[in-house]
Amino acid sequence: MNMTTANTARLLITCEDKPGIVQAVSSFLYHQGANITALDQYATEAQGGRYFMRVEFELDHLESRKETLLQMFGTNVAERYEMQWRLASVGELKKVGILVSKVDHALLELLWRHARGTLPCEITHVVSNHETLRNSVEQFGIPFTVINVTKENKVEAEAAIHDLMQGNDLLVLARYMQILSEDFVSKWPMQVINIHHSFLPAFVGANPYKQAHEKGVKLIGATAHYVTADLDQGPIIEQDVERVSHKYNVEELRELGQDVERNVLARAVRWHLEDRIIVDGNKTVVF
Incomplete structure (x- = not known):
């Protein structure tokens, strides 16, 4: 302390x-x-x-x-x-577990900020459903565990994740491309933060940058929110946008969008750690 x-x-x-x-x-x-x-x-x-x-x-x-x-x-x-x-x-640092799949930008932003001392917490474990990011995580001296998730073993996989993450104060979905079950979420009420790669409530679901390109958007954004049983409908903590034009292709939108994602997620996590968020129904008050 x-x-x-x-x-x-x-x-x-x-x-x-x-x-x-x-x-x-x-x-x-x-x-x-x-x-x-x-x-x-x-x-x-x-x-x-x-x-x-x-x-x-x-x-x-x-x-x-x-x-x-x-x-x-x-x-x-x-x-x-x-x-x-x-x-x-304040002296009792919150414990944080991170779930991730293959994409690394949001995860590495959190690990880098934590290593720099700007995320006041203890990151206890990173769990993934792929081996892809093991070396990246272990370079920071943080345990990395792979728990494969399929339709057939989802219940068992989530039970294993829950057991491994017990004792944490917060779980962060740093582009974890699995939908958590209602049963799992109920065990972590307002203790799971997700980064959604679009400006909610627009473009809910898969491949939002392709959806954005097809719609000819002039702004792209990202949303950090608490996870509830309703997919992508939890209380919003932080959002941000960047202006784009018809000249951007899907890959350029994705690259710019990922910059927004990692900063929005990092801010949301820090605000949670600093006790700046009060949840009121499906809204948040952020001081």
């Missing part, structure tokens, strides 16, 4: 908007001796909407006081405002 983060925590809150929430939260932290270093908030309406807050604070001896802090905040603040909330210690 880094000494600069050992006493840092983040509090994420969702509730009905009412007067006094900011005062109640900040006053509680003040009386615990905490120093608020960042506070972001959003309300869906001027009056009576949904309220969202992200607070980052410093508190001496956080680890030894954490359980008491959780209990007291729940009793004194959260119950009064009927909050959905969670507290995350």
Whole structure:
């Protein structure tokens, strides 16, 4: 645990908007001796909407006081405002597993950023349904396992993946070209992030760059979203686009699109790791 983060925590809150929430939260932290270093908030309406807050604070001896802090905040603040909330210690790095197939750009972007120290996590394992990327992954000193997936063994394969990835806080689909079953996804609620190689909800399904070329699009994009049982319909975390013209062929669209994909995915993963995302139904609030 880094000494600069050992006493840092983040509090994420969702509730009905009412007067006094900011005062109640900040006053509680003040009386615990905490120093608020960042506070972001959003309300869906001027009056009576949904309220969202992200607070980052410093508190001496956080680890030894954490359980008491959780209990007291729940009793004194959260119950009064009927909050959905969670507290995350910054010094406790989240564990991340990655699933990938044959295409490497999104995976390597994550591994490179992790090696550079800009993705605050522990990447525990990379699982693929192909051998193709073993050398690329193992060069980063990260375990690589192949679990073949077919129509006949899908249940067994997903069970093996689930067992191998247990203990992780997040799974990232870095162009993993398999559709996860509803049963698998239900075991990882809002803990799986996918990069979709188009600007959702356009061009859902296979070969979006061919679809885009056939439609003569002027923008291409990528979407990072949480995975739910509904294919490509989970809450969107981040999107981006690039302008193109009639001069681009399919390969040029794909090359440009892959640049967008890896940056969009990396941002989404980092925001999750930094506790910047609150899921609200099928939407996200990203601070």
